[in-house]
Amino acid sequence: MQADEIEALFTRGDGSYLCARWGRPQAPVVFGVDDATLSVVKGAFEAVARLAGIEIAETDPELGANLMVFFFRDWAELPEVPNMDRLVPELGPLVARLEAAEANQYRFFRFDTEGGIKAAFVFLRMDAHLSAVPAETLALSQAVQTILLWSDRAFTETSPLAATQGGATLLKPEIAQVIRAAYDPVLPVAATDPAHVLRVAARIGATQ
Structure with a gap:
């Protein structure tokens, strides 16, 4: 390029x-999928992490999980997740904007003192479009879009x-x-x- x-x-x-x-290893966790899809999603994130040369860890010492991927059907489900409002600031207005835009995905990052990524949150509303995308493709796309x-x-x-x-x-x-x-x-x-x-x-x- x-x-x-x-x-x-x-x-x-x-x-x-x-x-x-990322300024630290990724510690991913995935919500809202069955075991087969979970394996696909984690495999995609591990493959992209290997490409970048960073490690995949079981836990992050500061946050526990620092890469959270949520699959759900409706944005209204997001505020119902315990402590989600502590992870994502101004969650209510954000959900309202995403609903108004009929968005089907959103990514939110948190950063360390040097500006490096220390956490990422991926939200995927499985509408008709995303539901038609193969799990391998969807997972790889999200892994790529959160590695930088x-x-x-x-x-x-x-x-x-x-x-x-x-x-x-x-x-x-x-x-x-x-x-x-x-x-x-x-x-x-x-x-x-x-x-x-x-x-x-x-x-x-x-x-x-």
């Missing part, structure tokens, strides 16, 4: 640049995934390269200067 293409992945709607990665703090516009037009001729769904190679480069240990866990793009691009170029 060219530098301008990488920059677009982390330039938000207000024009600001922000790239952040991408722009709010990064994947609105194009998916980070691609289908093979055999029908399998895989992460696009160019997105995989960006993930690996962004997790290079010499790069900061968070960056707000667009010059960060040049360092990411240099690491991609070095691996080709």
Whole structure:
């Protein structure tokens, strides 16, 4: 990918640049699915974590679980989850906005003192559209979109995934390269200067 293409992945709607990665191992937990789907979801998150070079842990010493994925049928179910209002600020107004927009997914991040990701919450309202997506595809998409703090516009037009001729769904190679480069240990866990793009691009170029 060219530098301008990488920059677009982390330039938000207000024009600001922000790239952040996990600063600790992920400790995922999944709610609202059967055992078979649970295995698929956790497998996808583990695969993307391996790509980034971060560990999957049983628990996070500060939060217990720091990557929570919720599957449900209606946004009204969210406020009924115990202590959810403590995890997600202004939960009531958020649910109202999501209902009004007829949204079927939402991701919320929390950050450490260095700006790195320390927790992520993924909410998936299984409407007709998401219910028609294979579990493997849906899980991989969410894993990719939580491994880094991408722009709010990064994947609105194009998916980070691609289908093979055999029908399998895989992460696009160019997105995989960006993930690996962004997790290079010499790069900061968070960056707000667009010059960060040049360092990411240099690491991609070095691996080709």
